[in-house]
Amino acid sequence: MRLFQIEEPGGGPTDPNEPGAAIAIEATGASAEVAFSVGGNALILDERPGFEQALPVPAAGAGAAAWQELLEGARIRAERALARPVTHAIVVLALAPDAAMTGHLRQASERAGLELLRITWRGELPAGPAAALTAAVLAEDLAPRRELATAPGPG
Numbered sequence: 001m002r003l004f005q006i007e008e009p010g011g012g013p014t015d016p017n018e019p020g021a022a023i024a025i026e027a028t029g030a031s032a033e034v035a036f037s038v039g040g041n042a043l044i045l046d047e048r049p050g051f052e053q054a055l056p057v058p059a060a061g062a063g064a065a066a067w068q069e070l071l072e073g074a075r076i077r078a079e080r081a082l083a084r085p086v087t088h089a090i091v092v093l094a095l096a097p098d099a100a101m102t103g104h105l106r107q108a109s110e111r112a113g114l115e116l117l118r119i120t121w122r123g124e125l126p127a128g129p130a131a132a133l134t135a136a137v138l139a140e141d142l143a144p145r146r147e148l149a150t151a152p153g154p155g
Contacts, residue, residue: 020085022143024135025074027057028094028122034074035136036082042129042136045081053077067108075114089114090139092131093121117142 023045026033032055034045047053055073058066071089078086091105097119109116117139125134 019144020087022088022139023078026092026132033132035132037136037140042133064104064107071112090118090135096121
């Protein structure tokens with residue numbers, strides 16, 4: 001049996017060095033929310049049935065290992081939902097992070113295969129929709145863009 005993959009024209013990145021999707025991870029409650037935005041339209045990413053995975057937010061003072069577990073779980077959830085690599089994220093916390101928390105998150109994100117675009121907290125975001133949705137739009141704006149190959153013009 002031979003397997004093949006069908007993609008839309010101009011589908012996902014084929015070069016592993018190209019940036020993947022950027023997500024938002026809201027870690028303000030007991031369980032994290034993961035969101036993604038396209039064209040300023042954000043949505044919460046849910047697990048597919050049969051693949052449910054809890055994303056508990058680490059306790060205050062938790063080390064990098066606990067945050068790594070959360071970030072890896074969020075990345076996996078997003079990659080399953082989007083069917084493409086995820087390489088960048090914004091993390092939204094309940095309170096402003098101190099230097100130790102920022103260090104733990106940066107270390108955890110590196111180990112989880114995510115580049116942090118920003119670490120923010122609920123008070124920095126405008127009131128309104130869920131923080132994950134607002135941060136997803138921000139992540140879309142801050143994410144590096146793929147280099148688009150252009151055909152040479154007439155000559």
